[in-house]
Amino acid sequence: MALVLAEQWLRLPLHLPGWRGGITIALLVAAHRLGPPAFACAGAAAVALAFSVSLGSALLPGVFHYLLPALVLDLCLRRPRPGILGAALVGGLANIARLLPVLAGSRVPGVSDGMLWFPFSTHFLSGACGGLIASLALHFLHTQKHGPHS
Structure with a gap:
């Protein structure tokens, strides 16, 4: 539910496509690291999708917004789990997966047909930052709890 609430409440004027996906990716990476090993992200995304639809959002955009990146992450x-940089790379790729409607020819608000490199790069960077932040935070918490060599 934190995925949906972060989407609904955070309104920062960053004017960069995909920046909210960084928050989504961070929460999904955290769910993957903290949850059961198989499909923890997809489970969290399915709950987020159901919660979002119950609040009146459309189903199909939620599938691309939550479920598709979660499946890529899972x-x-x-x-073996990739390291911190691997999670950042996968986070970037998962956030780009949200743009699949553009590749299928659908019109996505905020994405100019002539400048696809820009939204793809900002989605990748935002997702990578989200994956990096979540991995670093969880690594820090783990080392604080168990010591640096566990």
Whole structure:
């Protein structure tokens, strides 16, 4: 539910496509690292999707916004779990997956047909930052709890 609430409440005028996806990716990476190993992100995304639809959002955009990046994360973050930089890379790719309607020819608000490199790069960077921040935070919490060599 934190995925949906962060989407609803955060209104920062960053004017960069995909910046909210960084928050989504961070929360999904955290769910993957903290949850059961198989499809923790997809489970969290399914709950977020149901919660979002119950608040009146449309189903199909939610599938691209929550479920598709979660599946990319679950498939790419399987054991052995990648390190912090690997999670950042996968986070960037998962956030780009949200743009699949553009590749299928659908019109997505805020994405100019002539400048696809810009939204793809900002989605990647935002997702990578989200994956990096979540991985670093969880690594820090783990080392504080168990010591640096566990």
